[in-house]
Amino acid sequence: xxxxAMLIVIVGLAAVIEDLGWRRISNWTSGGALAAGLxxxxxxxxxxxxxxxxxxxxIGFGVFLVFYLLGLMSGFGAxxxxxxxxxxxxxxAASGGLIALGYLAIRGxxxxxxxxxxxxxxxxxxxxxxxxxDSIPYAPAITVGAWLALVSEM
Numbered sequence: 290x291x292x293x294a295m296l297i298v299i300v301g302l303a304a305v306i307e308d309l310g311w312r313r314i315s316n317w318t319s320g321g322a323l324a325a326g327l328x329x330x331x332x333x334x335x336x337x338x339x340x341x342x343x344x345x346x347x348i349g350f351g352v353f354l355v356f357y358l359l360g361l362m363s364g365f366g367a368x369x370x371x372x373x374x375x376x377x378x379x380x381x382a383a384s385g386g387l388i389a390l391g392y393l394a395i396r397g398x399x400x401x402x403x404x405x406x407x408x409x410x411x412x413x414x415x416x417x418x419x420x421x422x423d424s425i426p427y428a429p430a431i432t433v434g435a436w437l438a439l440v441s442e443m
Contacts, residue, residue: 292329293326293329293330293333293368296322296325296326296329297365297368297369297435297436297439298436300321300322300325300361300364300365301365301431301435301436302432303318304318304319304361304428304431305426305428305429307428308426308428309426309428309429312424312426314360314361314428316360318361318364319360319361319363319364320360320364321364322361322363322364322365323346323363323364323367324367325364325367325368326342326345326346326365326367326369327339327343327346327367329342329368330342330370338370341370341371342366342367342370342371343367344366344370345365345367345368345369345370345371345372345374346363346364346366346367347366348371348375348378349362349363349364349365349366349367349374349377349378350362350366352374352375352378361428361431362374362431365377365431365435369435369438369439373439373441376437376438376441377431377434377435377438377439378434379434380433380438381430381431381433381434382430383434384429384430384431384433384434384437385427385431388425388429388430389425392425
């Protein structure tokens with residue numbers, strides 16, 4: 290396994306653990322991925338590699354800006370480069386959709402079970418803010434997308 294592939298696996302695992310455990314991804318994980326991607330590509334292919342790494346980071350940043358996970362996708366963009374980041378983003382979006390559907394299906398079953406048992410469901414907060422238990426972590430989907438893009442390149 291190449292150093293770049295190893296970094297992609299490690300960054301993915303760190304991001305998933307952070308997102309599932311604390312519902313946030315640290316700047317150390319996403320920033321470290323960005324720096325590592327630039328360095329690895331520079332060492333492998335010189336300035337041309339660094340340029341493609343930077344383009345990948347910018348594309349990853351732009352694609353997932355709306356999801357506020359720009360750091361992680363930028364990091365994966367730097368590691369994957371501009372040739373694989375679009376595929377990773379599309380695979381991440383598809384994975385995210387499947388994860389969200391699964392989450393909603395399980396949540397619906399749990400609610401149906403609770404209502405059938407006579408349990409009282411807690412009311413939603415009036416301030417419109419999502420509770421951490423109600424949000425869906427997206428790092429697993431982004432990681433799956435990056436890993437699938439990496440595997441398809443091998």
